[in-house]
Amino acid sequence: MIAYVIRRVMYAIPILIGVNLITFTLFFVVNPPDNMARLHLGIRHVTDAGIEKWKSQHGYDKPLIINYEESGLATLTETVFFHKSVKLFVFDFGVSDNGRDISYDISQRMWPSLAIAVPSLIIALMVNISFALLLSFFRGSYIDLWGVVFCVMMMSISALFYYIGGQFLIGKFLHLVPISGYDTGLDATKFLLLPVIIGVIAGIGALTRWYRTFFLEEINKDFVRTARAKGLSESVVLFRHVLQNALIPILTGIVAALPLLFMGSLILESFFGIPGLGSYTIDAINQQDFAIVRAMVFLGSVLYIVGLVLTDISYTFVDPRVRLQ
Amino acid sequence: MLSTFPDVDFVLLWTDALIYLLVGAVIGVGWYTRSREHLLAPWRQVLRKPLGMSALLVLGIYLFIGLADSIHYKPRIGEDAQGKPQYAAQIWSGLDAVLKTLRDRGEKTYSAPFAVHLYMKETIEDSSGAKRREYPRLQFGGGHLSDPEREHADDILQRIVIGIATGVGGAIAIVLLVAGTLSFRCKETWSTVFVTMVKGQRDLPWRSLFGTLLGLTIFMGVLWNTAGSYHVFGTDKVGEDVLYQSLKSIRTGLLIGTLTTLVMLPFAILLGIMAGFFKGWIDDVIQYIYTTLNSIPGVLLIASAVLMMLVYMETHPGMFGTGVERADFRLLFLCVILGVTSWTGLCRLLRAETLKLSELEYVQAATALGVTHFTIIFRHVLPNVMHIVLIAIAMDFSGLVLAEAVLSYLNIGVDPTTYSWGNMINSARLEMAREPIVWWSLFASFFFMFLLVLSANLFADAVRDAFDPRLREHQG
Numbered sequence: 001m002i003a004y005v006i007r008r009v010m011y012a013i014p015i016l017i018g019v020n021l022i023t024f025t026l027f028f029v030v031n032p033p034d035n036m037a038r039l040h041l042g043i044r045h046v047t048d049a050g051i052e053k054w055k056s057q058h059g060y061d062k063p064l065i066i067n068y069e070e071s072g073l074a075t076l077t078e079t080v081f082f083h084k085s086v087k088l089f090v091f092d093f094g095v096s097d098n099g100r101d102i103s104y105d106i107s108q109r110m111w112p113s114l115a116i117a118v119p120s121l122i123i124a125l126m127v128n129i130s131f132a133l134l135l136s137f138f139r140g141s142y143i144d145l146w147g148v149v150f151c152v153m154m155m156s157i158s159a160l161f162y163y164i165g166g167q168f169l170i171g172k173f174l175h176l177v178p179i180s181g182y183d184t185g186l187d188a189t190k191f192l193l194l195p196v197i198i199g200v201i202a203g204i205g206a207l208t209r210w211y212r213t214f215f216l217e218e219i220n221k222d223f224v225r226t227a228r229a230k231g232l233s234e235s236v237v238l239f240r241h242v243l244q245n246a247l248i249p250i251l252t253g254i255v256a257a258l259p260l261l262f263m264g265s266l267i268l269e270s271f272f273g274i275p276g277l278g279s280y281t282i283d284a285i286n287q288q289d290f291a292i293v294r295a296m297v298f299l300g301s302v303l304y305i306v307g308l309v310l311t312d313i314s315y316t317f318v319d320p321r322v323r324l325q
Numbered sequence: 326m327l328s329t330f331p332d333v334d335f336v337l338l339w340t341d342a343l344i345y346l347l348v349g350a351v352i353g354v355g356w357y358t359r360s361r362e363h364l365l366a367p368w369r370q371v372l373r374k375p376l377g378m379s380a381l382l383v384l385g386i387y388l389f390i391g392l393a394d395s396i397h398y399k400p401r402i403g404e405d406a407q408g409k410p411q412y413a414a415q416i417w418s419g420l421d422a423v424l425k426t427l428r429d430r431g432e433k434t435y436s437a438p439f440a441v442h443l444y445m446k447e448t449i450e451d452s453s454g455a456k457r458r459e460y461p462r463l464q465f466g467g468g469h470l471s472d473p474e475r476e477h478a479d480d481i482l483q484r485i486v487i488g489i490a491t492g493v494g495g496a497i498a499i500v501l502l503v504a505g506t507l508s509f510r511c512k513e514t515w516s517t518v519f520v521t522m523v524k525g526q527r528d529l530p531w532r533s534l535f536g537t538l539l540g541l542t543i544f545m546g547v548l549w550n551t552a553g554s555y556h557v558f559g560t561d562k563v564g565e566d567v568l569y570q571s572l573k574s575i576r577t578g579l580l581i582g583t584l585t586t587l588v589m590l591p592f593a594i595l596l597g598i599m600a601g602f603f604k605g606w607i608d609d610v611i612q613y614i615y616t617t618l619n620s621i622p623g624v625l626l627i628a629s630a631v632l633m634m635l636v637y638m639e640t641h642p643g644m645f646g647t648g649v650e651r652a653d654f655r656l657l658f659l660c661v662i663l664g665v666t667s668w669t670g671l672c673r674l675l676r677a678e679t680l681k682l683s684e685l686e687y688v689q690a691a692t693a694l695g696v697t698h699f700t701i702i703f704r705h706v707l708p709n710v711m712h713i714v715l716i717a718i719a720m721d722f723s724g725l726v727l728a729e730a731v732l733s734y735l736n737i738g739v740d741p742t743t744y745s746w747g748n749m750i751n752s753a754r755l756e757m758a759r760e761p762i763v764w765w766s767l768f769a770s771f772f773f774m775f776l777l778v779l780s781a782n783l784f785a786d787a788v789r790d791a792f793d794p795r796l797r798e799h800q801g
Binding site (some may be wrong): 015282 | 619
């Protein structure tokens with residue numbers, strides 16, 4: 001088991017190097033730091049001296065990959081590539097373009113993200129599994145048909161409409177909860193309620209329909225027919241046999257998404273003014289703060305790969321047929 | 326500036342060229358399929374699905390509007406001293422020409438749907454010189470009414486009723502026309518054709534087709550009859566007709582949904598089949614590439630790429646022309662970026678399928694007979710994975726239309742000057758905070774986008790049901 005985990009982690013390293021190279025190419029080769037400086041200082045009123053000053057302030061004044069002015073190891077370490085990209089591997093994110101420590105910001109902002117993502121995930125799971133079970137109980141009937149059509153309709157609505165409409169309806173029209181903002185401690189609950197509810201509703205269409213296919217797949221299997229032949233009631237068949245087996249693909253799918261919960265939801269957070277990592281990323285995109293975007297790309301990839309490894313491990317727990325190889 | 330007609334100067338934008346190419350390719354594939362029964366069979370199954378066909382009808386109308394909006398030209402405005410024709414600087418499209426009334430009839434600022442007054446009060450000086458604060462009359466919305474307070478409601482009602490009647494009449498005319506054509510082609514009496522159609526006993530689901538048709542013709546009849554005299558969906562901040570904006574946005578949505586696929590397909594098909602067919606180190610390399618790309622969270626990768634594109638375009642202003650051409654380049658780049666970041670899913674599916682296929686007897690027999698790899702791939706592998714490609718194209722379309730809205734909302738989508746539902750939603754966010762709220766922009770974008778995405782989803786389901794052999798076994 002441990003050997004397997006170690007091997008999986010080793011396999012992740014070349015992928016992270018690849019991610020690093022892609023971001024480096026995107027952020028430094030396609031557009032040299034000069035262009036970035038020009039953009040930040042305003043396109044028209046810019047002098048060469050100003051560009052040099054901005055670059056040295058933000059540490060972009062070194063050569064990109066090889067520094068011929070230094071000797072020995074320093075030819076490779078005194079470069080933009082080493083300082084801005086290689087250091088990501090030890091989670092040294094450096095400072096953002098407006099001078100803040102990115103690692104500190106991330107450690108502060110991941111908690112509000114989690115405070116939204118975790119309850120959303122749990123509630124969504126319960127709601128969608130219930131709906132999907134209901135639809136598969138009535139499979140083939142008009143309830144099932146129109147339920148699925150309703151799901152398709154719900155997934156045809158852009159998430160943006162759920163956010164804007166939900167905020168208007170629940171927050172502004174009914175005055176039930178504050179429309180946006182955040183607070184520390186337990187006071188945060190009233191701010192979290194709205195985004196969590198709307199986030200769950202926005203996902204119902206796609207997820208219910210998806211889970212329903214898992215249930216229907218199990219229902220057609222031989223052991224379910226055997227269970228019915230034994231004379232078990234339909235509800236026992238559904239809950240004991242179908243639900244338990246269909247939970248395997250559902251839960252392992254969620255394990256893959258677990259680490260990414262830290263990243264938060266980009267639009268949801270910025271829309272409801274939650275100071276999480278999602279809105280952090282959006283702000284960085286809007287302010288064209290490339291240091292933060294780079295850090296978030298790397299962090300996201302690391303979390304994604306952790307999710308992959310966790311999924312593989314969780315398979316070995318829930319399904320004894322899966323062997324570690 | 327391709328060819329010069331007597332009164333217009335045609336302009337070919339890059340996206341126009343690609344969309345014509347795409348239409349040409351679809352027609353070509355259709356022609357190829359026409360005479361091959363084994364390729365036609367699943368399509369016949371699609372044609373028998375009521376929901377799928379209704380969706381196809383709606384998609385067809387969207388496509389028609391989108392194509393009309395993809396013919397760009399500069400109208401002639403006169404002649405210079407030497408008698409050479411002079412053309413306007415502004416680029417028009419075929420749709421603009423049809424919607425000229427909507428395009429030209431701008432108001433000063435916001436106005437509600439069917440309103441005759443502006444949304445905001447202004448200081449008005451009447452003939453006696455006294456100043457009052459009141460809602461000024463709209464220039465064009467209900468401009469034909471002499472006494473709006475009294476005539477307004479009646480006029481709208483009358484126009485809507487006439488519109489509905491026109492729609493119903495149009496639908497009946499089309500139904501009669503279709504029945505007539507069918508009775509001519511099938512050599513049946515007109516009444517048998519009509520009765521079997523209404524009873525749903527024919528091959529095609531005519532009942533649901535006609536139901537959808539009726540809905541569409543009524544909607545269009547009402548629009549046709551009212552949009553000339555009122556702003557049916559209101560006007561936006563600078564007084565532009567929201568209906569016009571929504572219709573212009575159709576092209577953007579369709580382009581993102583289709584051109585992205587066009588960019589994505591070569592990557593996915595080539596790499597997927599290569600990985601599955603050649604195995605070994607080629608497979609390892611390709612797997613490594615797509616796992617790496619996949620591990621970067623999608624939105625972040627797209628955002629970084631778009632940011633870099635923006636920086637490049639800002640620092641090289643001369644390269645991309647001006648105005649419309651620049652916005653067009655940005656749209657094209659967006660499609661390329663979306664395509665380059667989204668081929669991994671299809672690639673993985675194709676790899677798995679090719680792995681399976683390459684172990685089958687007929688492929689092994691071809692190998693044993695000394696057929697080259699290239700020929701095997703083209704003759705035996707590619708035709709047998711095309712159903713996966715087709716399902717992926719259909720399923721991806723709606724997701725891409727939705728993605729455009731989100732990206733434009735985050736200001737990393739299409740150019741702010743391009744008409745798109747995402748840009749409309751983006752501005753609607755501030756409008757919803759006004760008092761009284763300005764809801765019509767949001768509603769219009771919601772309505773038009775929902776209709777497109779819903780039809781695309783329903784049609785994609787029908788295509789998947791017909792083409793996925795696994796599902797066919799379940800039904801059989």
